[in-house]
Amino acid sequence: MNIMQIKQIAIVDFLLAIGFRPTKETAASAWYHAPYREDEDPSFKVNKNRNIWYDFATAKSGDIIDLAVLVYRTQNISKVLKMIAQATPAVPLQVRTFVPHLQTPASDGIRAQISAFKNLRVQALASMPLLTYLSKRGIDMGIARQECKEAHYTCHGMNYFAIAFPNEAGGYEIRNPYYKGCIAPKAVSLISQGQTDCICLFEGFMDYLSFLTLRKLERLSVPCYDADLLVLNSVNNLPKVLPRLRAYKRIYCYLDNDDAGRRVVDMLRELKGDAVHDMMEACPLYKDLNDILVGKKRMP
Template sequence: MNILQIKQIAIVDFLLAIGIRPAKETAVSAWYHAPYREDENPSFKVNKNRNIWYDFATAKSGDIIDLAVLVYRTPNIPQVLKMIERAAPAAPLKVRTFMPHPQPSATDAKQPQAAAFQNLRVQALASIPLLSYLSKRGIDLDTARQECKEVHYTCRGKSYYAIAFPNGAGGHEIRNPYYKGCIAPKGVSEFSQGQTDSVCLFEGFMDYLSFLTLRKRERLSVPCYGADLLVLNSVNNLPKALPRLKACKHIYCYLDNDDAGRRVVDMLRELKGDAVHDMMGAYPLYKDLNDILVGKKKMP
């Protein structure tokens, strides 16, 4: 088999072939004890329709080859492919057609390491270029000044400054017109509004600022006034938010209208069922909350 053929093998059939059965299964998904680590509670999910897996405890995800690398404990891809093929006679593996698994973006791949940020200085958000950038994104500036800071730093000997959004781990998400990244540690950001059994969930802080601006201008139908607000600061932070989300009676998801956003909604619905509300479903022509704010529709 070539790599394309290997990737079309159903992950659930591959797991069955190596003797691993699901702890829980539906027509569209299967939950397992992670097959490559100790896992007391089933936290490893396979999406049958997309033929991808997600480990809620470690935030790892991928296709069948990514899984086999972990199962067989080797980064040697030719060897991994042979071992997947070798498993085939043990149980008839089915070859199916699936949408390809999305790859990490170039922005993620180029993000500097935390150690590259030096001479950090956090202060009130006041820089005219940064405020101008937020204004062009439609963000209410009074809201931005209240929720964000401004950070100055050096990176590889050069000086930079950016909008800084604090997270609960003590780090900052940073952004300017040319760069989007994080000064470690990475973490989620939570804001209590008093209604602790409900939460509005956002992927990034620009979505959060857009939500506050739209709500302030009464341009958004919000059924969750008073709900706590939680910003993931990356969909990969979902495992860090799960203890908080599991306690909620209502989770209002203001996530991106893309594969990553829909995948998070699907995962949460596996855990919480009807408690999860996809708020962006009412705005199919917009990718995210900021696009609603500035009136930028997706191409038809």
């Protein structure tokens, strides 16, 4: 098929063919978990009348080819066209069937992403592109090698590799310069220091690595050096760990300076009151710990 024929394929049919179903659908639009990144709250919308998509979380948009470039992680358009053609029958837009108000559990999009990972191989972090990426983010290389692994896997028939951060359930948070996701099972990561009554809380593992680097460089005031360290790997994991957090006398939150981070702090303060300390409150010009590490300030 040529480009014009490819563009006649409905994006919703392409997404269905690669394992993604809408969480909500009307006659004019469909909402999804973004198919090329971790997206726990559906923020990816397809306009079925115009056959275009928009990712509200990243402000990216485009047609089916633009989407496939992100899904298959290649700028080789010839390869992209071939993979779309192999995945999707060329169904004309006007004859596509429609099932009104289709509802699926919110986790289906994540399951589809997870099921796409094949042939997983985890090894020591040594790949120069991955180390270079972490170095550009200011992360200490010794800390990176100690805390992270390197995952090699296939996804939709193509080979990839990424930084892998283990969680306590045996899964991995994975990231490279082009992708952020999870290899199941999804869970928090707890780094226990033994007997302690305080804990430091982080949203993602890049925040955790930034914290360790800032602490090593003595650029961060750390109120408790022997605290347990808990990486949520998603703020949606907070309810799972609330029973454990009740046991701590002091909770130091190094969460993002955004609405999601503040909601977590507010929720914890309802649970533990003055025992909860928002450590990012003193750094309002920085979105997160990594921005502090690399000196990236937001506009006041």
